[in-house]
Amino acid sequence: MTTPPPATASPPDESAANAGTAASALVAGSPGAAIAAIPFAGGSAEHVGGSGLLHARVVRPPLDGEGASLRPRRLLAVEAASVAAIEGVVDVVARGDFVAVVATTTEAATRAARQLKARWESRPAPQPLPARENVVYEHGDTAAASAANKLSRSYRWPALPPLAEESANACAALVDGELHLWARARAPRALTLEIAALTGLPPARVQVLDPAALAPQGLPAPAGRSPWTEHAAADAALLAQRLGRPVLVTLGQAELRWSAALAGAQESRIEAADEAGPDAAARFASYRHTTLPPAQTPLLPALRLAGVGSPTAEAAQPATVLPPPYRAAALRLASTAAVVSPRPPAAHDPGLPGQVFAQESFIDEAARAAGADPLAYRLQRLEDERGATLLRRLGEQAGPAPASDDALLRGRGYACAHVSEAAWENDPQHTLDAAAIDAHKDAWAAWMAEVAVDPRSGEVAVSRVLVGSDAGALDHGGMRQAIADTTGRLLSAEPATAFDDWPATAVPAAPGEIALLNAALLGTEPPAAQSLPAMPEPRLAGTGATLLPAAAAVANAIHDATGVRLDAPPFTAERIRLALEARNGAAVKASNKRKLGWLGAAAAAAAATLATALPWRAPIAPVAPPAADLYSAATLARGELVAAAGDCAVCHTTADGAPLAGGLALETPFGIIYTTNITPDPETGIGNWSYAAFERAMRHGIHRDGRHLYPAFPYTAYAKLSADDMQALYAWLMAQPAVKAKAPETRLAFPYSLRPALAGWKLLYHDPSPFQPDPARSAEWNRGAYLVEGAGHCGACHTPRNALGAEKSGEHRYAGAFAEGWEAPPLNALSHAPVPWTESALYDYLRHGYSPQHGVASGPMAPVVESLAALPDSDIRAIATYLASHAKAAPTPATASGYANALQQRAQAAALTLAGPAESLYDGACAACHQENGPDLFGVKPELALNSNLHSPHPDNLVQIILHGIQSPAHGDLGYMPGFAASLDDRQIADLSAYLRARFAPDKPAWQGLAETVARLRKGGVH
Amino acid sequence: MSAPKQIALRVNGSEHQLLLSPDAPLLYALRNDLGLNGPKYGCGLGECGACTVLVDGRAARACILPVGGLGQREITTLEGLGDLAAPDPVQQAFIECQGAQCGYCLNGMIMTVRALLNRKPEADEADIRRELRGNLCRCGTHLEILASARRAVELEGQRRAARASAAAPSPASTGCATADAARAPVPETATTATVDTVLAGPLIRG
């Protein structure tokens, strides 16, 4: 959990003193009432919803170091000019290391934040302070226990990363010298103090208001959980004060991950020994629990970056340590925090979840070390009868333990928590009297979780959850959602921006089954005298304590299933897979990108190259196809995205054939190569290919039977796929319908018919090493590079090949080439696009199949764009970012549209000088749809003056399109173009092409040999 | 041409299931399979506009749209605009102004003007000329067609005003003035030929 501002849970006396302020600071009641209570400068809250509102995105500094030494860089300079051309940008604000871009729309601010150029400087690593232990509680002599059966363990509790698509926002405005904040704050009082310090306003002039009041103004619904909305609120406050206008700040994934990373991790060290000897009681002889709070200060980012100290830091809440619920002859609780309190932590204490995780993981380990059943071991040692009853009932409800099978490892784990509910925290209406609150300070919660783990991928699914609590009725939708969110967060991927993360698959599925056992069902209801007075629904009390055992229950279940002990959430597939591999003694695979250094990669590549140079390879034995339900839905979804990025279906499907059944003829300079059937049919497809065979084909271009494959199959690119992606792709292909279809056999002429010769070819031209991200580049660039160089295999068409059919390198990379009778234009500085490509034009083209300044995706590129439709926007943007880095310096949008206008005017002028039969051809065949000032017709109207094909040194693409039209565009909205092959002869098409060149690209030399080109392409047909 | 398959088309407000090759031009499906002969076959290459229909309210040339590419888009043909009892303002204008000679191009003229008015109800002379620039008429009926289009703008305005308020005064009419000529009298009754062409009637079937 991210550490909140320290005053979150202030002691009750202080809270009472502040009650008046807090009540006036929070506008309660209906939104209408809230609006009436907001005295806006413009007269009403409409001021915020109207044109006055500005939208901001912050740019957080890059981080250096790790753990306690993790630190943001220092800002040297920010170049406001780098975003000046973006329409809607209002200002770039920098204060200390705080940087934000303010614009009239969130979209403009987001674009600008991405493009803003800033220079940062690393700070030296801080000296770690020596930690001193402060004892919170001690009885008996914990040092005396014999070391013989002592178990000592340590656990970490990091801030959990945001979920995919999670964001947070908050709004701030200066009204009559007061700063109003609309934010879903967890600790409004502390936020008020910190923002007062940030802005220099007296705390009384800072008001935290209910964001629901903004909804009627059409503002985005307040999003995000505390404390991230508080981070956004502080950012908004700083900007609203600087600009004197209302500002809405949105924090996206990157900013939330930045905050989560800086929040650091709490550590818990537990050391305990069981009572030994013949008449030993079921209790610990000694138990020591020491917590090390996160080393980072829990300061709001705006304050930290602006260099403002926290006004609440001195009044920091003293650290507390949770007493374990188990019997111990000697007990010692300590913390390395500067200030400690002997009080037990309240249910909302930020240090609590990590301590429960540590204690409940530890008891599980202790039970297993003693060879005992973890549930029975707990029940023997629990001090409190209510807790023991709750846990026992939970065990009875759980039924027989799940059994593992060949495909999935299954396990079950328990955990419980016993904490003070501190009901006053959830009683803003003051409906509870002091006696009632006292009577309900204690709450028990217990979890049983069952997991299923795929041992190959390490993926975990929480298949069943049983939650019991004696804090009152649990069975409402909010609790189910909270449970699903919690387990999802525990399993969600690390806050990595790895190049092979697929955003759409990052959210683990909710537990298969959630059962809630409330107090009545369990028969552990508190005595009647203690039953709570009616509370307003939904009841918040109970929520905090109820979710506490979640992490330990899931970790214990994973251990039960796999024998792997995870000492910190999140429990990601990668960590489990690595632990399983390490335990099984398997060599760490080359695919383990996070562990593999440069040296390892080079060695792996060298070894693989040597192996591949053998002129023949051993066949890999056929296997039965994997069962349909072997792979999880998440794996299949990921595999589908990899297949889409790799356009598998584009080449492995014929116009009338079943998907992936192969048979498409690919024309190469060496002869016709037919694509193969890659459906899981055992006879004609790849149904009996094991994963090892599949991976060898993808990375090394070797058929299952040992034959070398021709490099028309782009394994030179697919070798770059990460192991996770390769596995997911295999899983997805094996889950597709099997189609029995024998693809025609490829028969090349001698010497290309000699497949063993390919071994030498590979030695020369194939580098099977996996993709290596460039640490000097952004995560987005690396993601784009991975997609383009790996699955996307863009170079297969866009990079020229040498006489032996290998892609050239160096300056020839992406220098353009010919494929299937079409020109694949250069993507590098040689691009002949009359308006240079920009990142956003590339995005438009790849996402929508059309860029107004370049034209439509046609020929073999149309199905590529169609296939890319499956990828999320972020991936298309990453591809655009990477490709743009190869191109000429991109013009600003304003310059680009200036170019476009000039080109159109030039074409109009050129038209006046041209006449004759070709002009009639143009008027008849083209003008209705293409003339600049023509009717509005269904589809897009590509401007010929801007079309890259008319500016290319090669007329091929233009002639292809005139001959065959555009019959299957990337997207139905683009419209269609008829082919003129049947109505215009070679001479007419040549004349028309020459006319189009002279009119729309008058600065380019006339094309030579047009009639022959037309005749040649007319014969060739089209892919 | 790829193998026939079941294709759903939404035409004039109803859905039709047809067994067709996905590459087949929409024009063929409309005329041959659905018997909607308002759209005409002129060139088959998107050059003349005789086949124009509306796709989601925009003018589209039915001879070059493959039926497989239309998905759930709403197609409107001349038949879908109106009939003798309740003609569309554009149809009414072409009847009043006798905007036809042989009438072969009329489907395209009417549908294109309809699409223009969908987009810009107060279209001016330049708008009309630009919009009709890609529609060919072999009979030289251009002036009458332009006059009909201008009248259509008026009638469309009246219809919209009447919808907005039942009591709205109707604006002054320019009738069927061709280009700069004097006002032509509005004919008392339209000739059968024009009515049938404009409303996709029996005379011009086939």
Ligand code: FES
């Ligand atoms: S028939 Fe369709 S435009 Fe001529």
Ligand code: FES
């Ligand atoms: S084509 Fe005959 S009226 Fe236009």
